[in-house]
Amino acid sequence: MSRAGIVPRILESWWAPGRVVRSLRGMPDRALIVVLMAAMLVFLVAQAPGHARDAQLMPEVPLGARMGGALLAVMFMMPLLAYGVAALVSGLSRLTPWPVAPQDSRLALFWALLAVAPAMLLAGLTAGLVGPGPALGLTRAVAGLGFLVIWGAGLRALAGNR
Numbered sequence: 001m002s003r004a005g006i007v008p009r010i011l012e013s014w015w016a017p018g019r020v021v022r023s024l025r026g027m028p029d030r031a032l033i034v035v036l037m038a039a040m041l042v043f044l045v046a047q048a049p050g051h052a053r054d055a056q057l058m059p060e061v062p063l064g065a066r067m068g069g070a071l072l073a074v075m076f077m078m079p080l081l082a083y084g085v086a087a088l089v090s091g092l093s094r095l096t097p098w099p100v101a102p103q104d105s106r107l108a109l110f111w112a113l114l115a116v117a118p119a120m121l122l123a124g125l126t127a128g129l130v131g132p133g134p135a136l137g138l139t140r141a142v143a144g145l146g147f148l149v150i151w152g153a154g155l156r157a158l159a160g161n162r
Helices: 006-012 017-023 029-057 063-093 102-115 117-129 134-158
Strands: none
Touching (some): 006 017, 006 102, 017 134, 029 102, 063 102, 102 134
C-alpha cells in the first residue's frame, strides 16, 4: 500500500511504479497540472548547474540568457508537449486491446515526469560539477530509463479494466 505524501510516493515509484500510479487514479485535472508543473520546475532547477558551467566556459552567452531560454522551453513548451503526448498515447491505445482513458494517460505521464525529478537533479548536478563524460551519460541514462519504466508501468496499471 502506498504511503501518503509526495516524497514517499516518488521514492516508491522507483520499485513499484504501477502500484503508486494505480493508487493515484482519479486525481482531478487541477491536481494533475500541479504534478506536471512541479516536475517542470524541478527540471528547470536541475538545468541551472549545467548552464552555469557552460556560461563560465563560454561567456558569450550569459547565464541569464541560458536560463531564460530554459524557462521558456521547460515551463511553457514542455507542458504543451506533455499534454499532446498524453493525448496521442490515449488515442493510439484505443487501437489496442488495452485502451487508456485520456485522464489516466495524463496521470501516468505526468507522474513519471515527477518521479524522475530526483534523477534529473542528480544529472543536473553532474552536468555542473563534472561536465560532459561517462558520469553525465550514466546519470542521464538512469533518468531516461527510469522515466520510461515508470511511465510504461503506469500505463500498464491503468490500461483496460484492471
